[in-house]
Each structure stands twice: as C-alpha cells, then as structure tokens.
Amino acid sequence: MQANGCPQHNGATEIATTSQQNGTCASLTNGELDKPVPPKSMSQTDQDIVRLIVQHLRGLGLNQTAEQLISESGCMLEHPAAAKLRSHVMNGEWTKAELNLEELKTLIDSPQGISKMKFLLLEQKYLELLEDGREMDALHCLRHELTPLKFNTERVHVLSGYMMCCNPEDLRETAEWQGRGIESRTRLVEKLQSFLPPTVMLPPRRLLTLLNQAVEMQKDKCPYHNTKFDSNLDAVSLLIDHVCSREQFPSTTIQVLNEHCDEVWFCRFSPDGTKLATGSKDGSLIIWELDMVTYELTRMKSLDSHSYGVSYIAWSPDGTHIIACGPDDCSDLWLWNAETGDLRVKMSQSPEDSLTTAAWQPDGKKFVTGGTRGQFYQCDLDGNMMDSWEGVRVQCMACQNDGKSVLAADTHHRIRGYNFDELTDYNIIQEDHPVMSFTLNETGRLALLNVATQGVHLWDLKDRCLVRKFQGVTQGFYTIHSCFGGLNQDFIASGSEDHKVYIWHLRREVPIAVLEGHTRTVNCVHWNPKVPGIIASASDDGTVRIWGPIDKVKIGNGAESGRSTPV
Numbered sequence: 001m002q003a004n005g006c007p008q009h010n011g012a013t014e015i016a017t018t019s020q021q022n023g024t025c026a027s028l029t030n031g032e033l034d035k036p037v038p039p040k041s042m043s044q045t046d047q048d049i050v051r052l053i054v055q056h057l058r059g060l061g062l063n064q065t066a067e068q069l070i071s072e073s074g075c076m077l078e079h080p081a082a083a084k085l086r087s088h089v090m091n092g093e094w095t096k097a098e099l100n101l102e103e104l105k106t107l108i109d110s111p112q113g114i115s116k117m118k119f120l121l122l123e124q125k126y127l128e129l130l131e132d133g134r135e136m137d138a139l140h141c142l143r144h145e146l147t148p149l150k151f152n153t154e155r156v157h158v159l160s161g162y163m164m165c166c167n168p169e170d171l172r173e174t175a176e177w178q179g180r181g182i183e184s185r186t187r188l189v190e191k192l193q194s195f196l197p198p199t200v201m202l203p204p205r206r207l208l209t210l211l212n213q214a215v216e217m218q219k220d221k222c223p224y225h226n227t228k229f230d231s232n233l234d235a236v237s238l239l240i241d242h243v244c245s246r247e248q249f250p251s252t253t254i255q256v257l258n259e260h261c262d263e264v265w266f267c268r269f270s271p272d273g274t275k276l277a278t279g280s281k282d283g284s285l286i287i288w289e290l291d292m293v294t295y296e297l298t299r300m301k302s303l304d305s306h307s308y309g310v311s312y313i314a315w316s317p318d319g320t321h322i323i324a325c326g327p328d329d330c331s332d333l334w335l336w337n338a339e340t341g342d343l344r345v346k347m348s349q350s351p352e353d354s355l356t357t358a359a360w361q362p363d364g365k366k367f368v369t370g371g372t373r374g375q376f377y378q379c380d381l382d383g384n385m386m387d388s389w390e391g392v393r394v395q396c397m398a399c400q401n402d403g404k405s406v407l408a409a410d411t412h413h414r415i416r417g418y419n420f421d422e423l424t425d426y427n428i429i430q431e432d433h434p435v436m437s438f439t440l441n442e443t444g445r446l447a448l449l450n451v452a453t454q455g456v457h458l459w460d461l462k463d464r465c466l467v468r469k470f471q472g473v474t475q476g477f478y479t480i481h482s483c484f485g486g487l488n489q490d491f492i493a494s495g496s497e498d499h500k501v502y503i504w505h506l507r508r509e510v511p512i513a514v515l516e517g518h519t520r521t522v523n524c525v526h527w528n529p530k531v532p533g534i535i536a537s538a539s540d541d542g543t544v545r546i547w548g549p550i551d552k553v554k555i556g557n558g559a560e561s562g563r564s565t566p567v
Contacts, residue, residue: 042073050075052207059205079107082201085192090185094125104196113195115151122146124188126159128180131168139163211238218242223505223512224249226486226532247550250535251503251513254295254552257544259286259302264538265311265327266481266524270319273530275300275338277322278544279310285324287338295534295552301341306334311479312357317364321381325356325369333358333369335383347383349375359399359406368406370394376408378420387420396437401444407461409435415447415459429459436477441484448492450480456494458506472511474498478521485527485535493535495522501537501547517545 042050050069054077057066070076078086085100098121105114122145129138146156165171168179178184193201203209215236219225224244236242262282269276269290276288276297283306288297308326315322321344324334331353335345347355347369354371361367366386370376376389393411400407406418407428415429415438429435434452441448446467447459456470474497482494484506492504501515501522520540528534535547 042075047073047075051077051202052210055202055205056207078202079104079200081107082196086189086201089121089124089189089192090182092125092128092180092185094121097121104200107197107200108195109197110195112151115149117192117195119146119149119151119155120188120191122149123155123159124184127162127171127175127177130162130165130171131180133168135163208233215242223508226250226491246513248533249513250533250547250549251515252547252550252553253515253517253545254548255297255546256517257286257288257297257546258542259299260284260542260544262309262542263520263540264523264542264544265309266313267536267538267544268313268315268524268526269528269534269536270315270338271317271529272319273528273534275319276536276544277313277315277338278536278538279306279313279324280542281309283307283309285310285313285322285334285336287322287341290528290531290534292531295531295546295548297546303334303336303341303343306332308332314358314360314367316360316367317362321364323358323360323367323369325358328354328356328372331355333383335381344381345383347379349377349385357394357396359397361399362401362403368397368399370397370408372411376418378406389418389425392418395435398438398440398447400440407438407440407447409438409449415449428461428464431457434477436475436479437481439481439483441489446484448482448484450475450482450494452477456482456492456502456504458492468509470494470502470504470511471509472496472514473502478523480522481524481526483526485529485532487532491527493525493527495525495537495539497521499539499541501525501535501545503535515545515547518543 050073054066054069081100081103085097085104088097088100098118101114101117108114122141126138126141126146129141142160162171162175165174172179190204193203211233218241222242222244224246226249227244260278260280260282262280264278264280266279267276274290274292276290277285279285283304285303285306287300289300290297306324306326308330310324311327312325313322320337320339322336322338324336326332331348331351333347333355334343335347337344352373353375354373355369355375356371358367358369366378366380368378370392372393372395374391374393376392376394377385378387379385392408395409395411397406397408404419404421406420407415408418409415413431413434414427415435416425417428418425431449431451433454436450436452438447438449445460445462447461449457449459451457453476455473455475457466458468460467470492473494476497478497480495482492485491485493490506492506494502496502499518499520499522502511503513504511518537518539518541522537522539524538526536533549537545537547
C-alpha cells in the first residue's frame with residue numbers, strides 16, 4: 001500500500017524466488033518431490049500480498065502452510081541473507097550473524113547502517129554474556145568488539161557500567177532489558193529490520209499494520225464517528241467497511257428543559273460531564289444533574305438573585321465552584337459553591353465596571369474577569385483583585401494551559417495574549433469584524449470564533465493562521481457561543497440566529513447536521529466533555545434542548561419535536 005515514488009521503495013532490489021534459488025518451484029507431497037512446477041506469473045502487488053500472508057502465517061505458527069504457499073507461489077518471504085540473519089540472531093549465533101551483515105552491506109542505503117546494526121548485535125551479545133555470568137567474555141566483547149567500532153561512545157560507557165550489576169535481575173532492571181530469550185531477540189530483529197529495505201526484510205507484523213491503517217482511515221472518513229474506537233482489530237469486522245449510523249449521532253432532541261421563564265442566554269456542562277448549568281434573563285442559574293446511563297437531566301438547585309440576568313457561566317476546573325456574569329450593564333460577578341449552592345462572594349470593584357465574562361486559571365485558585373468598559377482583573381477565590389490590566393475592553397476570554405497566558409477578544413476585532421507574570425501583551429489574531437465570542441480546544445492550539453456578520457471561524461493559534469470558515473450559520477451582532485466537542489473534539493457546534501444548531505466536522509466546512517426545534521435565536525451550544533453523545537443548546541425561546549442519539553428519546557417529554565435536517 002505504498003505509492004510508486006515512495007522514498008523507502010527500492011525498486012532495484014529484487015526478491016529471490018524459490019525458482020531462482022533452486023532452478024525450479026517444487027511442491028512437496030508426502031515428503032517427496034512432485035514434478036517441477038513452473039512458478040506462477042504474478043504482478044508485484046500479488047507478490048507483496050503473498051509475502052504479507054506468509055509472514056502472518058508464520059506469526060501464527062502455521063509454518064507448514066506458509067512453506068506450502070512459498071513453494072506454490074515461487075515467492076520468498078525475505079532475502080536469503082536476511083532470513084539467515086534472523087535465524088542466527090534468534091539462535092544467539094552472533095559470529096554468523098555478523099557474517100550475514102556483510103552479505104547485506106550492498107542492500108543498505110545508509111553509510112553507517114552496517115555499523116549501527118553491528119553495534120546492536122554486539123550490545124545484545126554483551127548483555128547476554130553478562131547475564132550468564134561470563135564477565136571476562138563480556139569484557140572482551142566490550143573492549144575488542146564494541147569499542148573498536150568507534151560508534152556511540154556514550155552508550156559504550158553506559159554498557160561498561162553494567163559490569164557492576166551484582167546479579168541477572170539487577171542487570172535486567174538497570175539496563176531496562178528483558179533478558180536473554182525470544183522477546184529481547186525478537187526486538188533486536190525488529191531494530192535491525194529498520195535499516196533494511198522492506199523488499200529485503202518485511203517490517204514486523206506488516207499485514208496487521210496495514211489493516212489497522214485501513215480501519216483508521218475509514219474511521220477518519222466517517223463523518224459521524226463519535227464513539228470510542230477500540231484499536232484492537234478483534235473489535236471490528238474486516239469483512240465490511242467501518243461506518244457509523246447517523247442515528248448514533250447526537251442529532252435528536254431527547255429532552256426539553258422548560259424551567260426558565262425568559263430567554264436562556266448560556267449553558268455549560270461541568271468538566272466531569274455530570275452536571276449542566278443554564279443561565280437566563282430571568283436572573284436564575286439552574287444546575288441540573290445528568291444520569292450518565294439514560295442521559296436524562298433533573299434539576300438539582302437554582303441559584304437566584306442575579307438582577308441583570310445570567311449571560312455567562314464558568315465552571316472551575318474541579319467543578320466545585322461556578323462563576324455567573326451578567327450582560328454589558330452588569331458590574332457584579334457571582335462566585336457560587338456549586339456543591340452546596342452557597343454564594344461564596346459577590347464581586348463588584350466599581351459601579352462603572354462591566355464584568356460580563358470570566359475564565360479560570362488551570363489551578364482553579366484564580367480567575368480572570370472583565371468587560372467592554374475597560375475592566376480586566378485577575379482575582380482569587382475570595383474575589384480579591386491580584387492583578388489588573390488598564391483600559392482593555394474585553395468581549396470574551398480564555399486561559400491557556402500554561403497557567404500564565406490569558407487570551408482576550410477586544411473591541412478592536414482582535415484576540416490578544418496577556419501574561420500577568422511578565423506584564424506583557426501581544427497580538428495573536430486579527431479579524432475584520434467584531435469577535436462576539438471565542439473558545440479554545442483542549443490543547444489550547446485551536447480557537448473557535450463567532451465573528452459578527454461572518455459566522456464561525458477556526459484559527460490555529462500556534463501558526464496564527466485562519467484554518468477554516470464554516471458555512472451555513474446565520475451570525476449577526478448577537479453574542480452566540482460555539483464549542484468544540486465529540487470524540488477527540490473532532491466536531492464543532494454553534495447556535496444561529498435562524499433558530500438552528502449547526503454541527504460540522506473539524507475538517508469540513510459544510511455542516512454534517514442541522515438541528516431544528518428551537519423557535520428563536522440559539523444563543524449557546526455546549527457539548528458534554530465526557531459523554532460524546534450529548535449536546536445542550538440554549539435559546540431565546542426560553543428552553544434548553546438536550547440533543548442525543550435517537551435511542552435515548554423518551555416520547556412524551558417534548559423531545560419528538562426536535563429533529564435533524566439532512567445536509
């Protein structure tokens with residue numbers, strides 16, 4: 001499965017066939033030679049397939065079957081010198097193995113390849129002599145065989161230190177070596193193979209490697225792949241292509257939450273995925289508990305008295321605290337104990353402030369907050385201001401994983417980085433239109449922006465380049481919050497002013513699903529970080545919809561009114 005022109009392809013190297021070695025291709029019956037049979041005419045691809053099958057059969061211990069296939073096809077598994085090298089290494093015949101290397105010298109591209117291979121052979125020989133208690137022979141190998149190679153002198157010094165090991169167990173532990181036997185010698189053969197073209201000696205377990213690659217490719221091409229994938233081939237069928245059913249994807253309303261009595265501005269699952277927090281214009285923040293089996297949410301507690309409404313929510317990294325912020329004219333920030341429902345602190349630096357967004361530092365001991373009137377603070381859990389940045393008009397913010405850098409979208413259509421330790425700031429992203437909100441993926445490298453009148457943009461923060469503009473969503477000047485989500489965060493979801501939820505695969509600009517059910521603007525969408533099959537969306541229609549696979553639908557809870565539009 002390697003294309004022509006692959007740098008590792010050695011077109012000049014031909015594999016000897018049994019007919020080349022013996023003059024004929026004979027089959028054995030009851031220990032006797034039948035009449036010579038001319039080797040079958042096969043393409044290079046067919047020969048490669050036969051070699052892969054033979055290697056796999058030998059790995060299964062079906063040696064007689066493998067030999068019959070070699071005999072009938074006329075294909076040799078390996079170059080004769082490579083086959084002898086493997087045999088001598090596995091039998092610990094080091095002198096003969098060194099002679100085999102000389103036979104293979106002309107087939108190795110790297111000038112230092114033979115020296116590296118010889119060093120590996122002698123290293124194994126040296127360790128086995130030490131393990132057997134033959135210190136003098138080991139010392140002779142070290143001084144008169146390894147050292148004269150003048151290769152990897154630093155490693156030679158390390159090897160000499162193993163002479164001090166008091167017993168075989170100490171040697172194996174110190175050298176991090178499996179000891180004399182099939183396992184260590186098999187690993188040695190695999191290391192030696194890496195210096196040889198595959199036409200001379202196949203890489204280990206090559207057929208299984210190719211099958212794994214094929215299954216992985218099918219998974220990557222599956223637009224709805226959102227379930228944990230067992231890399232063990234025993235967990236999948238090789239007889240059919242891998243494909244995920246659309247019904248397994250979270251594209252059906254499985255529950256509608258109607259507890260809020262006004263527009264719902266925000267929703268956010270807790271870091272452990274067991275709870276959902278929703279904030280509304282009605283001034284309440286409701287925490288819901290998720291049943292991890294049925295995917296059903298039940299109301300736990302309501303945190304009220306947010307006089308301006310709750311337009312932004314931030315869970316602490318450990319899920320024990322939750323921050324609630326209000327809209328542009330709100331100068332207060334509420335920090336709640338999410339477990340007890342107690343208000344830990346209500347923070348307000350000045351009536352002129354606008355504390356509309358917040359983000360937690362990774363240690364969970366500090367958070368940053370700010371707003372569009374120019375406030376930008378770093379505070380502790382008691383609301384004490386530890387640092388501040390003057391005159392920064394903040395629209396949205398996020399903390400990087402290094403615990404030092406804070407990213408903030410400002411009113412100049414930019415995202416800038418701020419380092420509170422070094423008191424430095426720098427440009428990262430420049431858009432041509434207002435950045436209404438943004439979020440980072442788990443690695444902190446990718447940023448997802450909702451840009452006024454433009455839609456949803458994906459940026460690479462390391463390369464500082466625009467990666468993709470996603471199509472379909474309607475984004476005006478409302479603040480809409482999108483998210484990364486799904487298995488390995490391979491998906492992106494966003495609300496829209498056309499009352500729908502749009503879902504894209506990270507590598508596709510066109511949506512793979514459009515979820516309908518809300519009757520007004522969808523302000524926020526959040527994907528459960530631990531359950532890839534659940535999405536929550538909050539809307540101006542006063543509801544929160546929970547989207548999941550169709551088998552989680554419970555008729556009678558209003559779920560049947562939500563559906564996915566084919567795209």
